[in-house]
Amino acid sequence: xxxxxxxxxxxxxxxxxxxxxxxxxxxxxxxxxxxxxxxxxxxxxxxxxxxxxxxxxxxxxxxxxxxxxxxxxxxxxxxxxxxxxxxxxxxxxxxxxxxxxxxxxxxxxxxxxxxxxxxxxxxxxxxxxxxxxxxxxxxxxxxxxxxxxxxxxxxxxxxxxxxxxxxxxxxxxxxxxxxxxxxxxxxxxxxxxxxxxxxxxxxxxxxxxxxxxxxxxxxxxxxxxxxxxxxxxxxxxxxxxxxxxxxxxxxxxxxxxxxxxxxxxxxxxxxxxxxxxxxxxxxxxxxxxxxxxxxxxxxxxxxxxxxxxxxxxxxxxxxxxxxxxxxxxxxxxxxxxxxxxxxxxxxxxxxxxxxxxxxxxxxxxxxxxxxxxx
Numbered sequence: 001x002x003x004x005x006x007x008x009x010x011x012x013x014x015x016x017x018x019x020x021x022x023x024x025x026x027x028x029x030x031x032x033x034x035x036x037x038x039x040x041x042x043x044x045x046x047x048x049x050x051x052x053x054x055x056x057x058x059x060x061x062x063x064x065x066x067x068x069x070x071x072x073x074x075x076x077x078x079x080x081x082x083x084x085x086x087x088x089x090x091x092x093x094x095x096x097x098x099x100x101x102x103x104x105x106x107x108x109x110x111x112x113x114x115x116x117x118x119x120x121x122x123x124x125x126x127x128x129x130x131x132x133x134x135x136x137x138x139x140x141x142x143x144x145x146x147x148x149x150x151x152x153x154x155x156x157x158x159x160x161x162x163x164x165x166x167x168x169x170x171x172x173x174x175x176x177x178x179x180x181x182x183x184x185x186x187x188x189x190x191x192x193x194x195x196x197x198x199x200x201x202x203x204x205x206x207x208x209x210x211x212x213x214x215x216x217x218x219x220x221x222x223x224x225x226x227x228x229x230x231x232x233x234x235x236x237x238x239x240x241x242x243x244x245x246x247x248x249x250x251x252x253x254x255x256x257x258x259x260x261x262x263x264x265x266x267x268x269x270x271x272x273x274x275x276x277x278x279x280x281x282x283x284x285x286x287x288x289x290x291x292x293x294x295x296x297x298x299x300x301x302x303x304x305x306x307x308x309x310x311x312x313x314x315x316x317x318x319x320x321x322x323x324x325x326x327x328x329x330x331x332x333x334x335x336x337x338x339x340x341x342x343x344x345x346x347x348x349x350x351x352x353x354x355x356x357x358x359x360x361x362x363x364x365x366x367x368x369x370x371x372x373x374x
Contacts, residue, residue, distance in 0.1 A: 001160040001361050002354050003224040006196060010150040013091040014196050017143060018050040019085070023036045029174070050194060051076065051088065053133045055309045067112045068126055074110075075191075090110055096197050096222045103189065117187045126266070130190035137184075139194050143197040145178040148201050153355035157220040159277055160354065160361050161286075162203035179207040183219055187212060206277055215272045225273065226351055228266045231248060231283065231365040233290065241291070246298075249291035253282045254362070290366050294344060300344050341373055349373060 004369040006014075017180035057074040058108050079086045092104050107115075117127040145166055156162045156178070164178035180199040186263055192198045202210075210217075220227045233241075244251060256279065258266035274280050342347050347363040367373050 001157060001224040002066060002220075002351055003222070004151055004153070004157060004200075004220045006150055011196065014143070014147075015089055015093045017146075018139075018194060019049050019088070029138075031183060037174055040093070050092070050134055051085065053135075054088070057129075057133060067110065068129060071106075071110045071113055071130075072084075084289055091195055095198050096297055097197060097335055099184075099192065101199060103184075103192070106191065115188060115190060117190075125185065127190045129188060131186060131193055134191065134194040136193040137185065137200070140180055144178070144180065144201075145174045147196070147199065148176045148178060149351060151201065153201070154357050155355040155360070156203040156206050157200060157355060158202050158206040159279065159282060161282055161358050164201050164203055164204060176201070179200060179204050181207045183221075185212045209274055209278070213276050215276050216278055217272050218269060224351070226354065228259060228269045229260055230363050231255070232257050232369060233366065241294070246291065246294055247285040252279065252287040252290055254287065254290065283359075285360060286362065289363065293363065293366050293370055293372065296344055297367075300372065302371075302374060305340055305344065341367075345372055 041374045054072050054076045058069055060069055062137060074092070075085055075088045076085055078084070079315070085100075090098050092163070094102060114126045116127060146163065149168055154163055154165055156164050158179060158181075164176070166174055166176050169175050178201045181195060181202045182189075183198050183200050186193045189198075232255050234253040234255050239249055240251040241248060256270045256274065258270065260266060335343065345363050348357055348360045349364055349367070350353060351364075355365070364373070
């Protein structure tokens with residue numbers, strides 16, 4: 001639910017990975033190599049990088065492929081000044097705004113190519129031919145862990161509720177437990193199927209729910225959804241919860257409200273996001289966590305929080321009777337104000353950390369409303 005960013009070093013490495021040609025599975029390099037075919041041989045056409053496949057495909061000489069070959073040649077035009085394939089580089093690592101410009105140019109200048117899939121089982125259509133060139137399956141298989149590592153996130157940026165993690169499997173191999181959503185779909189924009197800023201790491205639920213949904217939602221690489229709304233508890237439901245003695249959390253109704261009152265653009269963002277991902281319904285399952293924040297608001301007054309900080313910063317004086325042998329470790333806590341608040345609400349409190357733990361935005365927004373972050 002916050003904006004995602006890659007460093008320039010990551011963009012440079014990703015482009016290098018996808019344009020480096022590898023011709024053998026015994027090369028010791030795990031990138032840009034596809035599975036062996038049934039006969040145990042590497043398919044010549046697929047053993048190359050995206051750049052290699054584009055070069056091979058651009059040499060096709062027949063009338064039926066004339067237009068699409070022109071498109072391939074456009075992508076591998078080499079810029080002498082920058083010593084780079086700028087058009088291809090834009091598609092692979094360009095910013096979201098650069099991708100929009102590229103899409104506009106491509107649709108205008110290569111309008112005879114049927115980029116949109118027509119689902120013809122008898123023969124490959126233009127969409128499928130281009131998808132073979134960019135080969136997303138290879139991207140996910142060999143670069144998924146790399147991309148997730150570089151973003152340093154553990155939570156789906158669409159819902160903010162489900163984990164996306166990297167785990168270690170047999171033989172010390174790492175696996176990314178996430179899916180990569182194509183923000184602009186492969187079925188319409190096959191040439192963006194390997195674009196780093198078109199690949200949004202997401203949980204399976206959000207990826208399958210979104211699919212090719214036509215509703216306009218926030219691109220995590222462009223804007224932070226956090227800037228558009230806050231989680232709040234409906235006033236009437238809050239009163240019912242209080243009257244229940246703070247016991248019946250199922251009475252609480254969690255709402256998504258614009259940060260700016262009566263802002264129609266923010267209301268539209270909230271409506272679309274909820275329609276696509278069912279965010280309100282999803283978060284309604286976590287009223288127990290919200291109830292606990294109400295309890296904490298009663299227990300941890302501002303005065304108590306100050307005392308708690310004093311306690312953690314002066315453990316050496318207080319340890320004699322209660323802390324015993326553990327004082328050596330505990331006396332070095334020296335928790336800051338932010339760390340005390342994080343300790344109390346049991347989650348991260350700064351926007352930059354929201355995707356490190358599920359429900360961080362929910363707990364942040366509700367805790368702020370209750371004065372726990374003052």
